[in-house]
Amino acid sequence: MFADIFGFPPQVLFGQLLLGLINGAFYAVLSLGLAVIFGLLNIVNFAHGALYMLGAFVAYFLLTYGGIGYWGALILAPIIVGAFGALIERFLLRRLSGVDHLYGLLLTFGLALILEGTFVKFFGASGKPYPTPAGLQGGVNLGFMFLPWYRGWVVVASLVVCLATWLLFERTKIGAYLRAGTENPKLLQAFGVNVPFLTTLAYGFGVGLAAFAGVLAAPITQVGPLMGSNLIIIVFAVVVIGGMGSIVGAVVTGLAMGVIEGLTKVFWPEASATVIFFVMAIVLVLRPAGLFGKTA
Amino acid sequence: MKVLARLAAGVSAAACLAAAAHAQDVSDGVVKVGILTDMSGTYSDLAGPGAVTAAEMAVADFGGKVLGMPIEIVSADHQNKADIAANTAREWGDNEKVDAFAELVTTSTALAVYEIANQQHKIALVSGAASSPLTNDKCIPTGVHYTYNTTALANGTAKAVVAEGGDTWFFITADYAFGQALEADTTKVVEAAGGQVLGSVKHPFPNQDFSSFVLQAQASGAKVIGLANAGADTTNAIKAAKEFGLIQGGQQIAALLMFITDVNALGLDTAQGIQLTTGFYWDMNDETRAWSQKFFDKTGKMPTMVQAGVYSSLMHYFQAIEAAGTDETDAVMAKMREMPINDFFATNGKIRTDGRMVHDMYLVQVKTPEESKGPWDYYKIIRTIPGDEAYGTLDESTCPTK
Known part of the structure; x- marks a missing residue:
């Protein structure tokens, strides 16, 4: 057998690395949505965790009341929640476009509290069960750990979505418009591009990513009103470490932080909730704009 | 203390006779109970708004008045934070004429309120918090730990599991006072029964993803994985354990604290077969069904043991005030200990001098979906655990003022 590494059998470490990657995939998708929204709208979207929760609940509603299963929900929930996000942008956030960041932060934070409070009121804090889709039950023994098929699928689906988002922003015309909109919205408008519509679309897209992560999480955790509130703070730390608004930064940092957190759960489990903030503090001291951020 | 309690009981019995004629000895002209609970967080289903409803039901069923003076309920959300709980309790006791604090889910908040209750010489009726130190090292003379505790959970569930051959344990423990107390109490029971504890991992509270801890438990090779946590942490840990094949691998989960709301949230497909210890189940006899139905009509949920315990503890408190003829703390405490529940x-x-309310507990098993006749029909009662066996004797209590 292998020799122990730092007193732990290697199969334990490999397992934790893989689990860290799986959790990192969630952080990546969530922080990607935040990065898109911050990059294009300059809004610190504190409602992101609540919208992630909403995605999971929409999947639950679709199953319970509409008979639509996991795969349908994976497509429909992001669209439904994304449309809800577009409404938020059109009727609430847009009114704050000229003012300080702080107002957008307060508004979205308020929205998050309202959403979570409403769901606690009607569905209770302990949440609802959501079954693992039939085709992805069970798992495979990798030798060093038992990998549930569903967790494997989460990593694949997340990476595909992250890659697709990157391609959309860096390699398509609409992506070019969006990037131009952040640089100089007035000039872009002068070229006849409907900038307000683009902005709404971008917010809806970012929110849709949160909902997608919510559906991915539904079979793993309970579908509960508070599922986003713990996660959102970590995801913000990830975005800050990666550099606010950086798409590549969000994805790479998300995965890396998942792994760091996973290893902490072995070496010092009690600190696993704080290790990411520790990293954040160090990064902010050494590189205030984040690892992938452009210095202003 | 025992002598003092008896003396106080005698004095209050005399006071009772006097008060029968003029029922006037209520401070500030009102009996006020402050419910401090988790109204919106992870424990809000098992305590929270349902506990407030139970308290209001107790006031209504008692007739809204005791010794001719009105009974009032105030409530606040302590958000599972000790500082918020302590500040609210202090404010209530100092300025709002609150005579007793009740519910108090989450050990850290219960301990904080104990401190205040002791300073202000007010009564604390703990229902939701679980830790056995509340009636041991951390006990106060005016505290009552009513519904259950970690000792009873360990004596109920762990003993049964070891007896069935689950003699090596690994703990997944919530990293705060409650989790540590539950792990410590269970360890004692497991070792006393000839079992062995192979290790434990402490997770932050609350925690979302348990896969890493489940994997560590798996690698330990222990036959039994003891979950020393509660609420969403327990349900998430159980889901992760199923997902990662812990059960197929031959290991067994012992959910040391589980409420009926957790079973409801998990669904019977996942929860079936789990053994747990509870202080109350709605479907035991006509009386429990009648009360629980009233609760259900108001809340849409069947009561947890915590919520039922809040009702029962308040009724007992009101009856003690009536019997004592006053709401003066020592006289009421003496009556509460004297009168059986x-x-x-x-x-x-029976409430002991260390504050422990000793009553029978129940070892139950979660039904399979086929066995269950409908919503909330979740438990089979396997065994009634006599109070003294569940809670241990007063001699074993390390409460300095017992």
């Missing part, structure tokens, strides 16, 4: 919640329940 016989209602839908407890049979011959």
Whole structure:
């Protein structure tokens, strides 16, 4: 057998690395949505965790009341929640476009509290069960750990979505418009591009990513009103470490932080909730704009 | 203290006779109970708004008045934070004429309120918090730990599991006072029964993803994985354990604290077969069903043991005030200890001088979906655990003022 590494059998470490990657995939998708929204709208979207929760609940509603299963929900929930996000942008956030960041932060934070409070009121804090889709039950023994098929699928689906988002922003015309909109919205408008519509679309897209992560999480955790509130703070730390608004930064940092957190759960489990903030503090001291951020 | 309690009991019995004629000895002209609970967080289903409803039901069923003075309920959300709980309790006691604090889910908040109750010489009726130190090292003379505790959970579930051959344990423990108390109490029971604890991992509270901890438990090779946590942490840990094949691998989960709301949230497909210890189940006899149905009509949920315990503890408190003829703390405490508790919640329940309310507990098993006749039909009662066996004797208590 292998020799122990730092007193732990290697199969334990490999397992934790893989689990860290799986959790990192969630952080990546969530922080990607935040990065898109911050990059294009300059809004610190504190409602992101609540919208992630909403995605999971929409999947639950679709199953319970509409008979639509996991795969349908994976497509429909992001669209439904994304449309809800577009409404938020059109009727609430847009009114704050000229003012300080702080107002957008307060508004979205308020929205998050309202959403979570409403769901606690009607569905209770302990949440609802959501079954693992039939085709992805069970798992495979990798030798060093038992990998549930569903967790494997989460990593694949997340990476595909992250890659697709990157391609959309860096390699398509609409992506070019969006990037131009952040640089100089007035000039872009002068070229006849409907900038307000683009902005709404971008917010809806970012929110849709949160909902997608919510559906991915539904079979793993309970579908509960508070599922986003713990996660959102970590995801913000990830975005800050990666550099606010950086798409590549969000994805790479998300995965890396998942792994760091996973290893902490072995070496010092009690600190696993704080290790990411520790990293954040160090990064902010050494590189205030984040690892992938452009210095202003 | 025992002598003092008896003396106080005698004095209050005399006061009772006097008060029968003029029922006027209520401070500030009102009996006010402050419910401090988790109204919106992870424990809000098992305590929270349902506990407030139970308290209001107790006031209504008692007739809204005691010794001719009105009974009032105030409530606040302590958000599972000790500082918020302590500040609210202090404010209530100092300025709002609150005579007793009740519910108090989450050990850290219960301990903080104990401190205040002791300073202000007010009564604390703990229902939701679980830790056995509340009636041991951390006890106060005016505290009552009513519904259950970690000792009873360990004596109920762990003993049964070891007896069935689950003699090596690994703990997944919530990293705060409650989790540590539950792990410590269970360890004692496991070792006393000839079992062995192979290790434990402490997770932050609350925690979302348990896969890493489940994997560590798996690698330990222990036959039993003891979950020393509660609420969403427990349900998430159980889901992760199933997902990662812990059960197929031959290991067994012991959910040391689980409420009926957790079973409801998990669904019977996942929860079936789990053994747990509870202080109350709605479907035991006509009395429990009648009260629980009233609760259900108001809340849309069947009561947890915590919520039923809040009702029972308040009724007992009001009855003690009536019997004592005053709401003065020492006289009421003496009466509460003197009078046995016989209602839908407890049979011959008794409050000891260390504050422990001793009553029968139940070892139950979660039904399979086929066995269950409908919503909330979740438990089979396997065994009634006599109060003294569940809670241990007063001699074993390390409470300095017992």
